[in-house]
Amino acid sequence: MTATQAPILPLDGVTAISSNGENPLAGRTHAAAIDLGGTKILAAVFAPDGSIVSRAKKMTRAERGAEVVVDRMAEAVREAAAKAGVDVAELQAVGVGVPGPLDADTGVVFVAPNLGWRDFAVGPALAERLGRPVRLGNDVSVAVLAEHEAGAGRGTRHMVGIWPGTGVGGGIVVNGRLYGGVGDLAGEVGHMTILADGPKCGCGGRGHLEALCSRTAIVREIARRVKGGEKTRLSKITGKDVTQATSGDLAKAIAKGDKMVSEVIDRAGYYLALGIANLANVLNPELVVLGGGVVEALGESFVNGVAEQVRMQPLHAVTADLRIVASSLGDDAGITGAALLARRAVQAG
């Protein structure tokens, strides 16, 4: 099978509300899922009953080039399949969550800054190596899809997912389906302007939600305050350079009563609440699910604080009854969403 003949497959209707109550992760055979990150490749094999039966983890090694990364992705799937006692040839399909915008039909990732990729046909390349159908999705979109179909949002018709981490990704569920808009680019909630002419965003804009409440924005503000002479325990936790702080480091600093870090996080949470209120006013969803690194690390108290701020925002008719919860799949949201892609992949032609 050549790369161009590799089966890159259409989604068979990403219906979120299962009319028969079946486990959307179940299938006739096993399926594989990959969560492709800038530093790690996570793979898992899902059993016919929908449960995760094995996992494998590899460093991404993006600096060695795209083909090496694809080799490592294939190797991770083979390793997980071996652990599960499953022949790769028996896998229904392989779903992959990738960190960037893409064309799901051709399997081409347009741009993935964390991997240094531009217009790379990772789908066909992986399908060729494994001899199995491959289906790509944006990493945050599939995580939101997973929360909707198998997590905190199960059964909702109108839902928004917001994933603050290195950036701020998101996804919109409208009438029970993940919503793509005209170019499948909808859900870029991180690039809403919340503070016109505010801090610079990685995309070149200003005052975007991502520039106000991503981990990157949080540690930048902490670094600015440190430069201004303010003290933080974070300097001890991370060593000298506070901009290297992980979300876990931030959580540690707060747990130790670090006032400055708490203030910065509270401010980020306030902006996140304004962003949620924006989406509530535009979309009037029943549920907002918060996930991603920052939310995973800071936990329920952060989510509850944000929810409280949202309810103080007008219009009260749309914010008063809005449920705001943390992702229930946590770190498995990405891999679960990728498995959903694999389950929906339908052999073309």
Add this chain to the structure above:
Amino acid sequence: MTATQAPILPLDGVTAISSNGENPLAGRTHAAAIDLGGTKILAAVFAPDGSIVSRAKKMTRAERGAEVVVDRMAEAVREAAAKAGVDVAELQAVGVGVPGPLDADTGVVFVAPNLGWRDFAVGPALAERLGRPVRLGNDVSVAVLAEHEAGAGRGTRHMVGIWPGTGVGGGIVVNGRLYGGVGDLAGEVGHMTILADGPKCGCGGRGHLEALCSRTAIVREIARRVKGGEKTRLSKITGKDVTQATSGDLAKAIAKGDKMVSEVIDRAGYYLALGIANLANVLNPELVVLGGGVVEALGESFVNGVAEQVRMQPLHAVTADLRIVASSLGDDAGITGAALLARRAVQAG
């Protein structure tokens, strides 16, 4: 027929893309439409072929109480019907665009600040007076619906309408249908925060789009500058109190080369562009239609200026190809949307 028995009717699926290319305003008999404003009641009768055959106009006289307003609405319909040579009893239904949130099923307007109404069952009251089915919709929602089905947005699947006037209303078309969300409250684009902690909005929030680019916000900023000693021709056009300026007055001042008014309008247009970019990033629509008093008065040059600013906003993948146009129905958008409601009203029970 008592008020409680009055036929308040469900919409028969507000499908925006007519599969057979038929005129969505056409029907078996004539239909009536009302655009209910704080100062004026506009009524029109639509012929079976979908054209407007007659119009009537009355002052609202909200200060005389809700029942008087309903009397005047009924009178406006009777007058338009008489002009058209149509018996009121032959009208298919009466559609009404009202300035406030409402329950379409019961015909109750929850709150209409411009009318002083709160929880008023205007639908049943009007249906009782006319003996015809009445269907209510929010005035801006129906105007956006009209643009989508019979105006600038015809044939689009994913569209956003933004209506800057006294406030800033809006509507969202998703997959070819006007989108309501869980409580039919979606589309409140005027209450997106664009400038956190910015100027106060009528709703109590801060830095909302409505507080930055409505006519109210524009004249408030002009008044602030006048107080600060700046000069404007608007003082001559409106008399002393520039806060009484209409959108038409603003257009006149710009036409006369008033630099200060131009600056304020440019700034409002910039914020409107940020709001449009927000919606583009979240919803990735193919088209944005701008309508309402401010846009009608300022015309194409304003719309084109806003569109140019939007295209400079990230993410460029979503803003580059986004079409941004003025309402093609203009002042008739409201009455046309109300007529669509009448055409979709289906006799219940």
